Amino acid sequence: MKTNRCPVCKGKEVEIIIKEYVSNKRDKETNNQIIVPNVKVFKCKNDECAHTWLPHQEEAKIKTYIKNRSRHCLTPGQIMEIRTSLPFRTKTELASFLNLNSKAFVKWENGYTVQNDAYDLLLRLVAYNKDNLEFIKYLHKNNFKYNECDYQFVCESKKVKWNFAEAVYKKNKDTKLVLLDYISKKQKEDYAKPTKTEEEYYQNDYDAKAA
Numbered sequence: 532m533k534t535n536r537c538p539v540c541k542g543k544e545v546e547i548i549i550k551e552y553v554s555n556k557r558d559k560e561t562n563n564q565i566i567v568p569n570v571k572v573f574k575c576k577n578d579e580c581a582h583t584w585l586p587h588q589e590e591a592k593i594k595t596y597i598k599n600r601s602r603h604c605l606t607p608g609q610i611m612e613i614r615t616s617l618p619f620r621t622k623t624e625l626a627s628f629l630n631l632n633s634k635a636f637v638k639w640e641n642g643y644t645v646q647n648d649a650y651d652l653l654l655r656l657v658a659y660n661k662d663n664l665e666f667i668k669y670l671h672k673n674n675f676k677y678n679e680c681d682y683q684f685v686c687e688s689k690k691v692k693w694n695f696a697e698a699v700y701k702k703n704k705d706t707k708l709v710l711l712d713y714i715s716k717k718q719k720e721d722y723a724k725p726t727k728t729e730e731e732y733y734q735n736d737y738d739a740k741a742a
């Protein structure tokens with residue numbers, strides 16, 4: 532890190548010390564003041580001055596850290612809870628399913644870094660219900676090809692028939708078995724077992740949604 536002259540005494544002798552930075556903002560989970568660890572601070576080595584100041588890059592790091600900790604983003608524990616509840620054997624399998632960098636995902640779950648707002652939202656949507664998971668499976672199967680009929684809002688605006696549900700649950704019965712290599716044998720059996728018949732899925736859920 533490039534050091535500067537002391538802005539107070541203009542002394543050239545400057546050292547870098549590692550400190551905790553205590554913020555006035557509070558952590559949403561614990562309500563404790565947010566403490567940023569391992570902040571690099573410049574300190575003037577002139578004992579009479581001993582001025583300390585923050586390098587610009589550390590200010591940015593602190594700002595990001597506090598922003599992440601003071602919003603309701605998923606905690607590492609919550610990310611692990613979501614991942615283990617989903618039908619994937621490993622972190623890498625889930626990351627690959629969501630087109631995420633698996634090293635980044637591991638860092639979020641281990642608490643080394645915090646996911647940004649968009650990834651936080653993606654993880655929540657995946658955990659929200661099975662339809663979202665099925666839709667991603669369906670997209671993988673179709674190489675993410677865009678089909679307007681898969682998008683309910685597009686269909687409504689164009690007044691055409693929304694048929695994602697039909698495609699998944701009725702016409703392409705094999706779609707449910709897409710990407711089974713992501714799913715362990717035990718979970719595969721449970722997951723493939725529908726709670727309703729195909730007909731019930733179609734009539735009750737999807738006719739209601741499409742209506």
Ligand SMILES: [Zn+2]
Binds near residue numbers: 538580581582
């Ligand atoms: Zn100084």
